[in-house]
Amino acid sequence: MAAGVAAWLPFARAAAIGWMPVANLPMPVAPAEKNKRQDELIILNVSGRRFQTWRNTLDRYPDTLLGSSEKEFFYNEETKEYFFDRDPDVFRSVLNFYRTGKLHYPRYECISSYDEELAFFGIVPEIIGDCCYEEYKDRKRENAERLMDDQEDNKDAKLPNMTFRETMWRAFENPHTSTMALVFYYVTGFFIAVSVITNVVETVPCGTAPNQKEVPCGERYTVAFFCMDTACVMIFTVEYLMRLFAAPSRYRFMRSVMSIIDVVAILPYYIGLVMTDNEDVSGAFVTLRVFRVFRIFKFSRHSQGLRILGYTLKSCASELGFLLFSLTMAIIIFATVMFYAEKGSSSSKFTSIPASFWYTIVTMTTLGYGDMVPKTIAGKIFGSICSLSGVLVIALPVPVIVSNFSRIYHQNQRADKRRAQKKARLARIRISKTGSSSAFLHSKRNGLFNEALELTGSTEDEKRLSKSTSLLESQHHHLLHCLEKTTNHEFVDEQYYQQSYLEGGLQNYPSRSPSLSSQDGVTGTCCTRRSKKHHTPLPNASAPAHMQPLTHTHTHQQGLQELSTIHIQPLSTSRSSLNMRVDEPAPLNCQSSQITTAIISIPTPPVTTPEGDAHLPAGPTHQNVVKVSAL
Amino acid sequence: LSAVRHRPEGLEQLEAQTRFSRKELQILYRGFKNECPSGVVNEDTFKDIYAQFFPQGDASTYAHFLFNAFDTDHNGSVSFEDFVMGLSILLRGTVQEKLNWAFNLYDINKDGYITKEEMLDIMKAIYDMMGKCTYPVLKEETPRQHVEVFFQKMDKNKDGVVTIDEFIDCCQNDENIMRSMHLFENVL
Numbered sequence: 064m065a066a067g068v069a070a071w072l073p074f075a076r077a078a079a080i081g082w083m084p085v086a087n088l089p090m091p092v093a094p095a096e097k098n099k100r101q102d103e104l105i106i107l108n109v110s111g112r113r114f115q116t117w118r119n120t121l122d123r124y125p126d127t128l129l130g131s132s133e134k135e136f137f138y139n140e141e142t143k144e145y146f147f148d149r150d151p152d153v154f155r156s157v158l159n160f161y162r163t164g165k166l167h168y169p170r171y172e173c174i175s176s177y178d179e180e181l182a183f184f185g186i187v188p189e190i191i192g193d194c195c196y197e198e199y200k201d202r203k204r205e206n207a208e209r210l211m212d213d214q215e216d217n218k219d220a221k222l223p224n225m226t227f228r229e230t231m232w233r234a235f236e237n238p239h240t241s242t243m244a245l246v247f248y249y250v251t252g253f254f255i256a257v258s259v260i261t262n263v264v265e266t267v268p269c270g271t272a273p274n275q276k277e278v279p280c281g282e283r284y285t286v287a288f289f290c291m292d293t294a295c296v297m298i299f300t301v302e303y304l305m306r307l308f309a310a311p312s313r314y315r316f317m318r319s320v321m322s323i324i325d326v327v328a329i330l331p332y333y334i335g336l337v338m339t340d341n342e343d344v345s346g347a348f349v350t351l352r353v354f355r356v357f358r359i360f361k362f363s364r365h366s367q368g369l370r371i372l373g374y375t376l377k378s379c380a381s382e383l384g385f386l387l388f389s390l391t392m393a394i395i396i397f398a399t400v401m402f403y404a405e406k407g408s409s410s411s412k413f414t415s416i417p418a419s420f421w422y423t424i425v426t427m428t429t430l431g432y433g434d435m436v437p438k439t440i441a442g443k444i445f446g447s448i449c450s451l452s453g454v455l456v457i458a459l460p461v462p463v464i465v466s467n468f469s470r471i472y473h474q475n476q477r478a479d480k481r482r483a484q485k486k487a488r489l490a491r492i493r494i495s496k497t498g499s500s501s502a503f504l505h506s507k508r509n510g511l512f513n514e515a516l517e518l519t520g521s522t523e524d525e526k527r528l529s530k531s532t533s534l535l536e537s538q539h540h541h542l543l544h545c546l547e548k549t550t551n552h553e554f555v556d557e558q559y560y561q562q563s564y565l566e567g568g569l570q571n572y573p574s575r576s577p578s579l580s581s582q583d584g585v586t587g588t589c590c591t592r593r594s595k596k597h598h599t600p601l602p603n604a605s606a607p608a609h610m611q612p613l614t615h616t617h618t619h620q621q622g623l624q625e626l627s628t629i630h631i632q633p634l635s636t637s638r639s640s641l642n643m644r645v646d647e648p649a650p651l652n653c654q655s656s657q658i659t660t661a662i663i664s665i666p667t668p669p670v671t672t673p674e675g676d677a678h679l680p681a682g683p684t685h686q687n688v689v690k691v692s693a694l
Numbered sequence: 695l696s697a698v699r700h701r702p703e704g705l706e707q708l709e710a711q712t713r714f715s716r717k718e719l720q721i722l723y724r725g726f727k728n729e730c731p732s733g734v735v736n737e738d739t740f741k742d743i744y745a746q747f748f749p750q751g752d753a754s755t756y757a758h759f760l761f762n763a764f765d766t767d768h769n770g771s772v773s774f775e776d777f778v779m780g781l782s783i784l785l786r787g788t789v790q791e792k793l794n795w796a797f798n799l800y801d802i803n804k805d806g807y808i809t810k811e812e813m814l815d816i817m818k819a820i821y822d823m824m825g826k827c828t829y830p831v832l833k834e835e836t837p838r839q840h841v842e843v844f845f846q847k848m849d850k851n852k853d854g855v856v857t858i859d860e861f862i863d864c865c866q867n868d869e870n871i872m873r874s875m876h877l878f879e880n881v882l
Contacts, residue, residue: 133701136723148724183731185701496749542747545877550821550840552828554750560827 106144107158112151113144120161127185129161153180160186168195174202209481231309251302252365258295258358261288296332299325299358320373321364328358371475375468382467386460390427393456397423397449404442411438422446427453497557502536503543504556700733702774711775712782719778726774734771737761751825759819763799789875793862807855813841 105121107114107129124130139146147154153172157180160166168177168191181188191199225233234244265281265288281288303325310316331351363369376383398419405413412435413419422435426449437446547553555563702708708719727733729743737758744757764772764780783791798804802812817837824832848856848864865871 128701131701132704135705136702136720136727138720148728179731183727185733500750539747546748546820546823550824550836552821552824552830552832552836554824555827555829557827559829560831563829563831 107154108139108142108144108146109149109151109154110147112154114154114158116158116161123161123164124186129157129184131185133185149183150176150180153177157181157184157186160190165192166190166195167192168199170198174199174206178203228309229311231305232311235306235309248365251298252362254295254298255358255361255365257291258299259356261291261295262355262358292332295358296329299329299361303329321361324357324360324363327354328361331355367475371468371471375464375471378471379464379467382460382463386457389456389459393427393449393452394420394423397427397445397452400445401437401442401449404445405437405439408438408442413437413442423449426450428457429454500554501556503540504554506536506540507544507554700771700773702733702778708775708778712778713786714778714782722778722781723774726777734773735761735777736771740772748823748825750827751823753823755815755819755822759799759802759816762802763795789866789872790862792875793865794858797858797861807857808861809855810841810845813844813856814838817841817844 102117102119104115105118107116121129121134128134134145137145137147152169153176156167156169156177166186166188178188188199234241234247238244238248266279268277269280269283303322306322306325307313307316316322331354334351363373398416401422402413402416402419405411405419413422419435424430425432425435426446429450431450437443543554702723705716705719708714709716712719714722726735729735730739735743740761741754741757744760745753747753761772762768764776766776766779780795783795787795797808800808800813800816802815814837817840821832821837821840826832845854845856847868848860850860850864
């Protein structure tokens with residue numbers, strides 16, 4: 064029941080008193096009104112903006128959030144109001160719906176945010192009033208198209224297992240998917256151009272033969288032109304057959320416009336081959352050659368603008384039809400008038416009405432060849448009227464066609480722009496993803512250093528290190544940490560993973576996750592000069608003076624740089640559970656100019672869970688560091 | 695078209711059925727409703743939400759199993775009641791109940807036995823969440839090995855399946871597991 068009707072119910076019931084005297088049977092018992100509460104104002108606090116309304120108003124629609132007991136979940140005991148953390152502007156429309164029974168869609172509102180709010184408050188969008196319904200539907204359709212476009216772009220990505228046939232079809236449809244396809248695309252384009260040019264040049268008169276008559280080139284170099292034609296037709300035939308083979312639905316392919324054009328382009332040649340030099344048919348054969356010009360339409364596969372033009376004409380079919388019809392009407396009218404007007408004058412060219420058609424057309428399109436001109440005064444008057452009206456009749460449908468073309472063209476441009484922006488969008492998503500994962504790794508390292516510093520007891524570094532992570536972050540990190548413990552593997556960042564993957568056989572020193580983002584952490588070494596602004600020098604930053612020559616072979620892999628220094632630290636103490644016998648001089652990994660110098664073969668690295676929170680080197684002494692650097 | 699919508703039972707009823715206080719239920723519901731305005735979670739939304747917590751890996755398989763564990767009436771969507779019941783067990787339940795829930799999660803076809811294949815699926819799903827960039831590098835057999843370790847511990851009579859009693863028994867004797875059961879008690 065709609066809101067307005069519900070408010071009128073008491074009135075209708077009262078008016079029923081009028082039936083009582085007339086009724087013969089006793090009336091049914093009225094439903095008991097249990098729990099009739101005094102109507103009260105309730106306060107709806109939406110993001111700080113307070114709305115007030117009667118409870119009854121909201122009760123009109125019991126299957127929505129505000130009308131049902133679902134709103135009790137949002138009741139705030141202290142302030143005695145219902146608090147919703149939603150958009151207050153859209154809430155206006157929602158509340159108005161309860162008040163007036165009509166749901167309006169504000170034009171300035173984004174369609175998806177509006178839909179979300181409606182879904183939240185449990186209101187079905189279909190009840191949007193007529194005044195706003197069209198706008199809503201239009202915007203919704205646009206949005207849906209945009210989403211579909213995005214999805215189609217996703218489909219462009221190569222599916223893993225495509226049959227040969229599907230690959231071929233894809234190559235035909237999207238030439239930029241593979242180099243072969245691109246080559247094929249350009250080759251066919253070239254041959255289309257060659258074929259068209261040949262057809263044109265064939266008819267050019269080519270120098271004089273011994274007999275004075277000029278012959279067109281086609282007849283002079285018959286063989287050459289024939290070979291050229293054959294070559295082109297062979298290429299086109301092969302292309303057509305390949306497309307036919309690769310098409311997912313052959314029947315639909317054969318009915319499509321492009322395939323018809325293909326067939327029409329190559330058919331004349333074959334017909335010409337088949338036909339003998341029969342006198343009667345050779346005339347028809349010559350006509351068939353005209354169809355060779357259709358080859359130029361094959362270019363529409365290569366040019367998007369051409370396709371848009373064709374699509375526009377197709378979509379403006381009704382306007383074009385109107386144009387044609389009105390022109391025909393006008394031509395007939397004016398031709399008749401001119402004929403009868405010029406009937407009187409002698410030696411007039413207007414011999415019949417059809418003959419006057421030519422004059423009318425030439426005049427209406429303002430061509431004015433002048434091969435037929437009226438001589439009588441009446442004829443001249445009507446002639447001028449004819450040319451004026453011609454301009455009008457033609458000018459009317461043209462803007463419609465132009466606007467259609469413009470709309471389709473802009474749509475295409477938007478699609479291209481979206482495709483271009485897609486890369487940026489994906490990059491943004493990727494960055495935010497890696498951001499969150501590197502935040503975790505970063506905090507792990509910080510946690511690690513907090514332990515370390517607790518051992519050294521240097522408070523100022525501790526202060527520097529303890530960045531405040533929000534409670535939410537720390538809980539999320541705890542969750543990830545639990546996952547690590549469950550699987551006995553650690554999260555590491557991309558670079559470290561690449562490097563350890565490449566190392567493969569080499570036993571990597573299982574340290575804590577060295578992450579790129581933690582460059583502002585560890586290094587007390589020379590690298591600090593290269594690392595980002597805030598870094599915390601290790602307690603004994605002077606230590607790895609000897610490491611300088613090693614570590615100065617900086618490459619771009621600064622991550623690895625940190626890696627090496629990180630590694631060196633734990634190496635120097637034996638407190639790490641990843642026991643490394645420091646006194647054992649392992650061979651330097653000299654072959655790589657990168658800073659994998661610190662990656663050394665360790666005799667027994669237990670690959671079990673590195674007790675991460677364990678004993679980080681409190682203070683690598685000079686002694687130990689020297690040993691390390693000697694490696 | 696009518697969107698699937700669902701409204702939960704009243705606050706009082708839920709208060710009675712779960713071990714949450716009124717306030718906690720309010721907080722839970724607001725969060726739930728924010729993510730799923732329509733009032734029910736379908737599997738895709740569930741996977742999306744869960745995937746946001748594990749950006750490095752692929753959480754969809756595990757989310758699928760989790761979804762089935764929450765969707766106790768197997769109707770393809772998790773309503774607020776299902777959600778809150780599950781959470782009540784997980785956060786406020788007795789150890790027995792928690793273990794029961796975990797067993798139910800692992801037992802994919804809900805036949806009362808955890809087979810090696812089921813455990814392997816679960817294990818692979820968990821490892822998938824770690825993603826590619828791990829240390830040490832994840833190998834193909836890692837989940838399988840983990841399953842072997844698990845079965846060695848749990849399958850007392852070596853019959854190739856783990857029953858609920860074996861499971862609960864074994865977990866109660868394991869200190870680590872017992873301790874970890876109390877880990878999330880003060881969430882919320």
